[in-house]
Each structure stands twice: as structure tokens, then as C-alpha cells.
Amino acid sequence: MTNSHLWNQYFPIPKPAYNSRGQWRDSVYDPVLKPLKISYDPTTCLHIWNNGYSFLVEFDDSADRSIIVGGPLENQYRLKQFHFHWGAINEWGSEHTVDCKFYPAELHLVHWNAVAYPTFEEAVMEGDGLAVIGVFLKLGAHHEGLQTLVDALPAIKHKDTVIEFDVFDPSCLIPQCPDYWTYAGSLTTPPLTESVTWIIKKQPIEVDENQLEAFRMLLFTSDGEEEKRMVDNFRPLQPLMNRTVRSSFQ
């Protein structure tokens, strides 16, 4: 299936294995990497909306109330929004792969460097402007915290629909295990700027089939247009090129 917005960031995190194309590379343990510190204020949550590519939960980022610090980051970064990428079926959907394995979906929590830049839009253009936490979703047990989001999806079925979302703590979507991989990369959709410090959590969260199906009931299309189900909203494979992936764990 080829859609212009099919985005997937090729990101092999192989164990000792490597492939004949020599494209894969091991991640390198970096003992200097610190634990990532996450402190979100649930009342900074504003609304949940369908932007025609994914569904996003946006936050009030006018002050340092929901921030991350530590890990590979020099500064603290403010939470602006989170969104997901998923497939039409459980065989694919994530934008990163581990040992060449796709997960059915991937969560991105998007933060920006408000210490160095006055606005998100400016941070998007800078190498140290953004920090995105990636969390893999794996098919398994029902996820209580995610259900709050799933219950809101029917109200934002169509593109450009939005509902108020007063209180939500996204840390319930981040696994306890502190292990992560990190590398310097880009946004996976236009403007595709190389402004992202990627922080990919090693441990996935578990969600059940009904919850993944609820994502797939959303539409790319506006009310009144011919319906197109919102699925496979991930980026096509990209080579790792000469980028080094560091791991916070051995």
C-alpha cells in the first residue's frame, strides 16, 4: 500500500547479527548516558484531535510544567503533543524496528527545547530543538491508561475534529524500565527536519486488539468526503547511514 504519508524510519537495533547489505550496525552502550527524568503535569492537557495523519493530544507548553530532562539531553524539553503511528494489521505499524521486527504501533511524545528557542516552530529547525520519546505498542493485555484515549476516538473520527481533554498524565503510557536507545534523527513527516534527539524505550507497552482496532476506525478524511480509514500512517524505511545508535543499557 503506498500513500504519500507512509512514513517509516528504518532503525535496526540488532543484537550481534548483521545483514549482508551491511546496513545494520550494533547499538553502542554509552555509560555516560543518564536516566531520563520525566515530570508531567496532567492538567497541562488541552485537547485531542484528528489532524488527518494521526490523532494528537496537545499540551499547554507556555511554561515548564510538563518537561523531560537528563538522558542524552543537555537541556530540559517541554512536552508539546503526543501521537501514534500504526498499521492496518498487527504485522507492522511502528516507525522503528528492533532486530528487524516491527511492532503494531508506536507512540511519539514530542518535546521542544524552550531553554534555547522562543517557539516550537523555531526549535523544529534546529539540531537540538526537539526530543521525541518513542514507545512501542505490543499486542497483549488491556491498557487502562490508553483506554481513556480510545474512549475519545469516536468523537474525532474525521479529519480536523477536536474534543477538549482536560486531564491526562502521559507517563501512564511510558514503561517503567529505564532502558532506551538514542540517536540524532529527523521528524518522520514533513518538514522532516533533522532536529530530533530520538529516545526509543526498549520495553514496549501492552495494548489489546480492541484498542488497536479503535485506532484503525479513525479516518484520514473529513466528514462528507469518501471515507478512507486511518491506517499505515508510518514512514517508509530509511537507511541508518552513518548514524551511531547508543544504548543506555548493556
Ligand SMILES: NS(=O)(=O)c1ccc(NC(=O)NCCCCO)cc1
Ligand atoms: N513523527 S514525529 O517525528 O514525532 C513528528 C513530530 C512533529 C511533527 N510536526 C509538528 O509537530 N509540527 C509541524 C510544524 C513544523 C513547522 O512549524 C512531525 C513529525
Ligand SMILES: [Zn+2]
Ligand atoms: Zn510520530
